[in-house]
Amino acid sequence: MKQSQSVKGKNLKSQSQQGLAKNQSPEKRVKQQNSVNPQFQQQQLQQQQQLQYNLQQQQQQLQQQLSQQQMNPQQQIIQSQINGQPNPYEAPSTHYSFKSNNNTNTNISYEEYTGGESVKVALRVRPMNNLERSRGDEYCVKCSGDSIQLNLKGQQKNYKFNYVLDENTSQSECFLNCNVGELLESALDGYSATIFAYGQTGSGKTYTMAGVEEKLGREVYISDETEGIIPRAVRYLWQAMAQREEQFYVKASFTEIYNEQIRDLLNPASGILHCRWNVKNGFFVEDLMIVECTNVDDMIAVLHEGMKNRKTGAHELNKDSSRSHSILTVYLISELVSGEQTMKRYGKLSFVDLAGSERLKESKSHGDMIKETGNINKSLFTLGKVIQSLSDKKAKMPYVPYRDSKLTMLLMDSLGGTAKALMIACISPSGVYYDETLSTMNYAARTMNIKNKPVVQMDQKDQIIYNLQREIDLLRMENKYLREQLQRVSNGLPIEVPDFLSPSQKPKNLPPLTKNPKMSTSRPISNDGQQMEIPINKIVQEYQFELNRIKNENEELRNAREVAEKNYHVVMNNNNALQIKLENIERVFIGNPANKGDINKEKMSEEYMASALMLENTELKKRITELEQKNIELSSIIKKNLNGATNSSPEDLWEMMQIKQQNQQLQQRVEFLQAREKDLLNDLMRLQKESNRKY
Numbered sequence: 001m002k003q004s005q006s007v008k009g010k011n012l013k014s015q016s017q018q019g020l021a022k023n024q025s026p027e028k029r030v031k032q033q034n035s036v037n038p039q040f041q042q043q044q045l046q047q048q049q050q051l052q053y054n055l056q057q058q059q060q061q062l063q064q065q066l067s068q069q070q071m072n073p074q075q076q077i078i079q080s081q082i083n084g085q086p087n088p089y090e091a092p093s094t095h096y097s098f099k100s101n102n103n104t105n106t107n108i109s110y111e112e113y114t115g116g117e118s119v120k121v122a123l124r125v126r127p128m129n130n131l132e133r134s135r136g137d138e139y140c141v142k143c144s145g146d147s148i149q150l151n152l153k154g155q156q157k158n159y160k161f162n163y164v165l166d167e168n169t170s171q172s173e174c175f176l177n178c179n180v181g182e183l184l185e186s187a188l189d190g191y192s193a194t195i196f197a198y199g200q201t202g203s204g205k206t207y208t209m210a211g212v213e214e215k216l217g218r219e220v221y222i223s224d225e226t227e228g229i230i231p232r233a234v235r236y237l238w239q240a241m242a243q244r245e246e247q248f249y250v251k252a253s254f255t256e257i258y259n260e261q262i263r264d265l266l267n268p269a270s271g272i273l274h275c276r277w278n279v280k281n282g283f284f285v286e287d288l289m290i291v292e293c294t295n296v297d298d299m300i301a302v303l304h305e306g307m308k309n310r311k312t313g314a315h316e317l318n319k320d321s322s323r324s325h326s327i328l329t330v331y332l333i334s335e336l337v338s339g340e341q342t343m344k345r346y347g348k349l350s351f352v353d354l355a356g357s358e359r360l361k362e363s364k365s366h367g368d369m370i371k372e373t374g375n376i377n378k379s380l381f382t383l384g385k386v387i388q389s390l391s392d393k394k395a396k397m398p399y400v401p402y403r404d405s406k407l408t409m410l411l412m413d414s415l416g417g418t419a420k421a422l423m424i425a426c427i428s429p430s431g432v433y434y435d436e437t438l439s440t441m442n443y444a445a446r447t448m449n450i451k452n453k454p455v456v457q458m459d460q461k462d463q464i465i466y467n468l469q470r471e472i473d474l475l476r477m478e479n480k481y482l483r484e485q486l487q488r489v490s491n492g493l494p495i496e497v498p499d500f501l502s503p504s505q506k507p508k509n510l511p512p513l514t515k516n517p518k519m520s521t522s523r524p525i526s527n528d529g530q531q532m533e534i535p536i537n538k539i540v541q542e543y544q545f546e547l548n549r550i551k552n553e554n555e556e557l558r559n560a561r562e563v564a565e566k567n568y569h570v571v572m573n574n575n576n577a578l579q580i581k582l583e584n585i586e587r588v589f590i591g592n593p594a595n596k597g598d599i600n601k602e603k604m605s606e607e608y609m610a611s612a613l614m615l616e617n618t619e620l621k622k623r624i625t626e627l628e629q630k631n632i633e634l635s636s637i638i639k640k641n642l643n644g645a646t647n648s649s650p651e652d653l654w655e656m657m658q659i660k661q662q663n664q665q666l667q668q669r670v671e672f673l674q675a676r677e678k679d680l681l682n683d684l685m686r687l688q689k690e691s692n693r694k695y
């Protein structure tokens with residue numbers, strides 16, 4: 001791979017400059033006209049002055065626009081707050097109402113309050129494959145414009161997406177129809193943009209993102225119509241960079257998440273890498289190889305290398321690539337020199353090929369496989385939870401569990417962050433996969449509700465503050481959630497919920513680098529009553545301080561939750577043991593455990609049991625009377641026999657002995673039955689007492 005060299009763009013004039021040139025031409029024309037008539041000259045002069053005035057006005061407007069464009073978004077937001085103007089990054093609104101700082105009610109919509117741009121979603125149907133055709137699978141989808149109908153056995157479901165691509169859509173049409181070019185232009189303008197493919201195994205994610213996997217992994221890569229979004233994007237980027245004035249530096253990295261472990265696909269020898277957080281980058285992969293690319297071939301080489309290593313790694317780990325998530329990141333750093341000033345922008349493009357979204361129950365679920373599918377699903381499951389929380393329009397400050405998986409930590413900026421995002425949901429048209437397709441469509445439909453707030457990444461200081469602010473917000477939400485969880489778990493359990501909100505530790509109002517109007521009150525007021533600017537270093541310090549405080553709180557809460565969970569398990573185990581004991585007792589004394597919990601049935605069961613016992617009692621009494629009767633008879637026979645014993649034959653004696661033995665046994669039996677009768681009577685009395693107490 002070649003070493004870094006910048007890619008220089010052609011010196012084309014920007015549109016605004018071209019516009020100015022056009023505006024100047026009439027002025028020049030007027031100057032050049034030199035009439036002899038003084039009246040005409042006077043008219044000309046007036047016209048010229050008017051034109052000059054108009055031009056000055058236009059220039060002023062343009063300069064204002066230009067300086068506004070040069071202000072970074074955070075500064076624009078602050079400026080608009082100072083000027084009492086609407087936030088330039090918020091959408092127009094109609095229906096949400098909240099109290100602003102100056103205590104006046106402002107009617108704005110929730111959309112406006114949260115602002116942002118929806119994540120775009122494309123749904124792509126791949127053609128049926130040979131197996132599906134040979135089985136004669138039924139088609140379960142019908143595309144029409146931006147709508148798609150899912151049909152099976154009379155059931156119908158209709159969906160609308162930003163883009164719907166049927167099975168006849170070629171790779172180039174996919175690139176064009178999903179407006180990938182627009183996203184790439186945004187990345188060149190300094191935005192972060194993410195394209196991610198979602199869907200069950202074999203639904204066409206890799207084909208859509210990269211192309212035919214086998215071709216990309218070959219030693220010699222030959223470009224053809226089957227190539228996917230990434231190689232097309234690479235070519236597009238270099239063409240677009242050549243058209244721009246700025247100087248671009250392009251870098252790339254390629255990572256894989258498998259089993260919740262991150263690997264570097266450009267440097268597999270580095271082993272398992274860690275996901276870290278810092279103020280400069282937010283979440284990032286530590287020690288990741290980032291390669292500088294100077295031309296299309298370098299970039300294609302990165303793609304090829306990554307795909308090859310993904311395959312080799314898969315072989316060594318006894319898996320296939322469909323069980324891992326891969327992220328190719330392209331960093332686009334641009335520099336525009338204007339006079340003495342250099343404007344830097346940090347655009348970023350992420351191409352994400354997710355693991356197959358099939359559910360755990362369909363995976364082989366034993367041994368390591370459970371851990372693996374669990375972890376793959378942990379990332380996808382967490383992604384689902386993140387999408388669910390972010391798309392919940394009712395929740396104003398939802399807890400978004402980004403930190404629960406590596407994938408969501410690394411995609412944090414693309415979902416609900418400052419990036420622009422496109423999701424391509426891939427499906428098979430076969431009715432055999434109806435359930436998976438339905439699940440993918442629901443997932444995709446939910447994703448369309450997510451709003452991002454794209455921001456141009458210009459000044460690294462702003463990025464630092466943004467990262468700090470986002471981390472603080474996330475941790476605050478997480479802490480609130482943890483505290484609620486703890487409170488719930490601790491109900492009835494001896495768990496101490498840490499008291500973080502003692503007066504000295506109340507969350508601080510941070511300086512206003514956010515659209516959140518609640519925060520702008522913390523700006524200091526100068527003697528003349530104006531709100532003062534706070535030095536950036538001081539702001540960073542305050543944010544860092546608050547972040548550390550919340551992090552400590554988070555750690556303590558997590559520890560407390562761990563203790564609570566352990567206690568909870570102990571209590572649950574005890575509960576289970578007690579439950580089993582109770583069921584056994586009930587089985588003996590109350591009857592059928594199925595009646596448990598139903599008061600009527602329990603009462604009936606007890607009454608039934610009592611009458612059954614009484615019946616048994618009567619039976620026993622009858623039996624005892626019979627036995628006693630028999631006993632008396634036997635005793636008289638014995639007596640009679642004993643009286644005439646002198647004449648008795650040996651047989652008579654033998655019979656007599658036998659009868660005596662029987663008599664003894666009967667006496668024992670009577671004693672036993674009498675004892676049993678006593679027990680039963682006791683039971684009966686206890687039951688009756690219990691029954692009286694209960695009802």
Ligand SMILES: Nc1ncnc2c1ncn2[C@@H]1O[C@H](COP(=O)(O)OP(=O)(O)OP(=O)(O)O)[C@@H](O)[C@H]1O
Nearest residue numbers: 126127200201202203204205206207321322355356
């Ligand atoms: N739109 C399409 N047109 C033609 N062939 C396609 C299309 N989509 C997918 N295929 C083919 O279907 C097969 C499976 O596609 P692919 O490997 O992209 O699926 P996947 O979703 O990435 O699966 P996995 O999750 O296992 O990685 C491949 O042979 C691919 O070439």
